[in-house]
Amino acid sequence: MTQIDAPDITVPATTDTAPKLGRKRDHTRDPEILDAALEVLAETGYDGMTIDMVAARAKAGKATLYRRWSSKADLVIDAVACMKQSHFDLEALPDTGTLRGDMVAMIKPHSIEEGERKLQIMAGVMSMLSRDPGLADVVNAAIVEPRASVNRMFMQRAVARGEISADADIETLAMITSSMAAYRTLVLKKPVDKEFLLSIIDGVLMPALGIRPTAG
Amino acid sequence: MTQIDAPDITVPATTDTAPKLGRKRDHTRDPEILDAALEVLAETGYDGMTIDMVAARAKAGKATLYRRWSSKADLVIDAVACMKQSHFDLEALPDTGTLRGDMVAMIKPHSIEEGERKLQIMAGVMSMLSRDPGLADVVNAAIVEPRASVNRMFMQRAVARGEISADADIETLAMITSSMAAYRTLVLKKPVDKEFLLSIIDGVLMPALGIRPTAG
DNA sequence: CATATACGGTACTCACCAGTTTCGGATATT
DNA sequence: AATATCCGAAACTGGTGAGTACCGTATATG
Numbered sequence: 001m002t003q004i005d006a007p008d009i010t011v012p013a014t015t016d017t018a019p020k021l022g023r024k025r026d027h028t029r030d031p032e033i034l035d036a037a038l039e040v041l042a043e044t045g046y047d048g049m050t051i052d053m054v055a056a057r058a059k060a061g062k063a064t065l066y067r068r069w070s071s072k073a074d075l076v077i078d079a080v081a082c083m084k085q086s087h088f089d090l091e092a093l094p095d096t097g098t099l100r101g102d103m104v105a106m107i108k109p110h111s112i113e114e115g116e117r118k119l120q121i122m123a124g125v126m127s128m129l130s131r132d133p134g135l136a137d138v139v140n141a142a143i144v145e146p147r148a149s150v151n152r153m154f155m156q157r158a159v160a161r162g163e164i165s166a167d168a169d170i171e172t173l174a175m176i177t178s179s180m181a182a183y184r185t186l187v188l189k190k191p192v193d194k195e196f197l198l199s200i201i202d203g204v205l206m207p208a209l210g211i212r213p214t215a216g
Numbered sequence: 217m218t219q220i221d222a223p224d225i226t227v228p229a230t231t232d233t234a235p236k237l238g239r240k241r242d243h244t245r246d247p248e249i250l251d252a253a254l255e256v257l258a259e260t261g262y263d264g265m266t267i268d269m270v271a272a273r274a275k276a277g278k279a280t281l282y283r284r285w286s287s288k289a290d291l292v293i294d295a296v297a298c299m300k301q302s303h304f305d306l307e308a309l310p311d312t313g314t315l316r317g318d319m320v321a322m323i324k325p326h327s328i329e330e331g332e333r334k335l336q337i338m339a340g341v342m343s344m345l346s347r348d349p350g351l352a353d354v355v356n357a358a359i360v361e362p363r364a365s366v367n368r369m370f371m372q373r374a375v376a377r378g379e380i381s382a383d384a385d386i387e388t389l390a391m392i393t394s395s396m397a398a399y400r401t402l403v404l405k406k407p408v409d410k411e412f413l414l415s416i417i418d419g420v421l422m423p424a425l426g427i428r429p430t431a432g
Numbered sequence: 433c434a435t436a437t438a439c440g441g442t443a444c445t446c447a448c449c450a451g452t453t454t455c456g457g458a459t460a461t462t
Numbered sequence: 463a464a465t466a467t468c469c470g471a472a473a474c475t476g477g478t479g480a481g482t483a484c485c486g487t488a489t490a491t492g
Contacts, residue, residue, distance in 0.1 A: 022436030023490050045343045047263035050479060061440040066481070126342040126402065127261040136405045144403060169419030175396065176420065180388075182403070183395035186342060187360060189352045203385030204392065208424040238466030239459050266449060277470035279452080288450065 025067070033058040033065060037079040042120035046076060046128045073132065080125060081138045083118075087146050090153075099158040100206060100214075106150070107197050116192060118143045119185045126186075148174045155209075164209045176204060241283070249274045249281060253295040258336035262292060262344045289348065296341060297354045299334075303362050306369075315374040316422060316430075322366070323413050332408060334359045335401045342402075364390045371425075380425045392420060 036057035040049045051072055055062045069075040094105035122143055129136055151174040158164045177200055181192045190196075202213070252274035256265045267288055271278045285291040310321035338359055345352050367390040374380045393416055397408045406412075418429070 021491065023438045023488075025438065026489095045346065047343055051481085052479080055440090059440085061442090062480095063441085063482085063484095064439065067438075072480070122403070123342055123346065126339055127263055129402065129405070130261065130336075130339065131264075133405070136403070139403065168423075169415060172396075172415050172419045175399065176392065179395045179399035180391065182399055183391065186345065187338065187352070187355065187398070189345070189349070199385060199388050203388045204420070204424050207384075207426065208420050210423065237461065239461080239468040241468065242459095267451080268449080271470090275470085277472090278450095279454095279471085280469065282451065283468080 029058070029060065029064075030068065031082070033060055033068075034075075034079040034082050037075055038083060038121055041076060041079065041124040042117060043124075045124040045126075049076075049124070051075075073128070076125065076128070077132070077135055077138055080121065080135070080142050083121075083142050088150055093150065093153070095157075098214075099154055099163055099209070100201060100211065102154045102157075103151070103201050103205070104198070107194050112192060112194070112197075115147075115181060116185060119182055119192075122182065123186050144178060147178050151175075151177060158209075164211065168209055173205060173208060176200065245274070245276065245280075246284065247298075249276055249284075250291075250295040250298050253291055254299060254337055257292060257295065257340040258333060259340075261340040261342075265292075265340070267291075289344070292341065292344070293348070293351055293354055296337065296351070296358050299337075299358050304366055309366065309369070311373075314430075315370055315379055315425070316417060316427065318370045318373075319367070319417050319421070320414070323410050328408060328410070328413075331363075331397060332401060335398055335408075338398065339402050360391075360394060363394050367391075367393060374425075380427065384425055389421060389424060392416065 033054065037049075037054045040053045040057055044053070049072075051062055051065055054075070055065055065075065069078060094102050096102050096105055122139060125135065125139060129139065152170055155164065155168065155170045155174065159166050159168070159170075177197070180200055181197075184190050184192055184196065206213075249270065253265075253270045256269045256273055260269070265288075267278055267281060270291070271281055274281075281291065285294060310318050312318050312321055338355060341351065341355060345355065368386055371380065371384065371386045371390065375382050375384070375386075393413070396416055397413075400406050400408055400412065422429075
C-alpha cells in the first residue's frame with residue numbers, strides 16, 4: 001500500500017537536464033570504495049571477489065555500490081582505471097647521470113612493494129582481460145605504461161648524452177623489466193627482490209645496450 | 217594424478233585389492249576428455265569453464281568425468297600436466313652452428329601457434345595459481361620449463377663452441393622470450409609474430425650476449 | 433519544517449554450476 | 463547367458479553470488 005517509489009510525479013517545468021533535489025550523493029567516498037575493490041581484487045581475483053566483500057571492506061551498503069556502478073565489472077574497471085597514485089611523479093624521478101644509476105635508483109622497497117601490489121591486481125583481472133577488450137587498454141594505461149615510460153625516458157636521456165647508441169631497440173627494452181617481473185611473480189611465484197632486478201639490469205639491459213661494468 | 221595411458225593392463229586376476237569384474241573403464245578416451253578440457257580452459261578460463269562444457273565438447277557424460285577425476289580442479293590440473301605433446305623432441309631440435317641460427321630456426325608458424333595456445337591456457341589457469349600452490353609447479357613443468365630449457369641448451373652449446381662468453385647470465389636470458397611473449401599476449405593483447413620474436417633475438421638477446429650482426 | 437533523496441543494512445529473487453543420482457542401453461568377464 | 467560395470471543423458475540437490483527491493487535513518491534542498 002505504501003508505495004513511495006513513484007518517481008513519475010512532480011516533474012518541474014525546467015526540464016533542462018537534471019533538477020536535483022534532496023540529499024546529494026556523497027562522492028567523497030568513491031575513492032574509499034574503489035580502494036576496497038582493489039584490495040579484494042588483489043587478494044581473491046575477479047571471480048573470487050564478491051560485491052559484499054567490497055561493501056564490507058569499505059563499510060558501505062551494497063545498494064550504495066550499485067547506485068554508483070552498474071555492475072561488478074563496471075566497478076572493477078573503474079577501480080583499475082582510477083589507481084592514479086601509482087603514476088610516477090615525473091619531477092621526482094632520479095637523474096644520476098648514468099643509465100644504470102637511474103635504474104638502480106628506482107629499486108626501492110616502496111617501489112618493489114607497489115609493483116607487487118600492481119601485479120596482484122593484474123593477476124586478479126587476468127581472467128577478465130579475455131572477455132572485455134576495453135579492459136586491456138585500461139590495465140595498460142594504469143599499470144603497464146607508466147612504468148615502461150619511465151624506462152623509456154631513462155634510455156632516451158642516455159641516448160641524448162651519448163651513453164648508448166641511438167640504434168638501441170628502446171621500445172622492446174623498456175618492457176623487459178615489467179615482463180620479467182610479471183612472469184616471475186605470476187607464473188614462477190618467486191619474489192621480485194633487489195637481487196632479481198639487479199640481475200636484469202646487469203645481466204640483460206646493460207649488456208644489450210653495450211654498457212660495460214664501470215668497476216674496471 | 218592419473219596414469220597417462222594404460223591401454224594394456226595385464227593385471228593378474230588375483231590382485232591384492234580389487235578383483236575387477238564387469239566392463240572395464242575405457243581409458244582410451246581420457247586424452248580426448250583432457251584435450252576438450254584444455255580447449256574450454258583456453259577459451260573461457262578456469263572460472264568460466266563448466267564441467268558440462270567439457271563433457272559436451274568431449275561428447276561424454278558428466279558422470280563419466282566424475283568417475284575419473286574427483287573434482288573440476290583435479291581435471292584441470294591433470295589436463296595441464298598431461299599436455300605432453302608440446303615437449304620438444306630434443307633429437308629434432310635445430311643445430312645450425314650459430315646461436316642466432318638456432319633461435320631463428322625455432323620460429324615456425326606451428327611453434328607460434330602452439331605457443332599462443334599454451335599462453336591462453338596459462339591465462340585461463342592464472343586465477344587458480346594463487347589458490348593451489350602445487351599447480352604452479354605443474355604449469356612450470358608443462359609450459360614454462362620445456363621452452364626455457366631449449367633456449368638454455370642453445371646458449372650452452374654456444375658457450376661450448378666459444379661463440380659467447382661463459383659469463384653470460386643464461387638462466388635469466390633463457391626466460392626472456394617466454395616472459396615477453398606471455399606479457400605481449402596476455403597483457404598487451406598483441407600478436408606474437410615472427411617480427412616480434414626477431415626483435416627480441418636481434419634487439420635484446422644477441423646484443424646482450426655480445427654477438428654483432430653478421431651482415432656487416 | 434517538509435520533501436526528496438542518499439545512506440547502511442537486510443532480506444529477497446533468480447540464475448548458474450559443482451557434484452550426485454538415476455536410467456536405459458552397451459560391453460566385457462565368467 | 464548371467465552379471466557387474468561402464469557408458470551417455472538427463473534430472474536433481476545444494477550452495478553461492480549478482481542484482482533488486484525495502485526499511486529506518488540521516489541530511490541536504492527549498
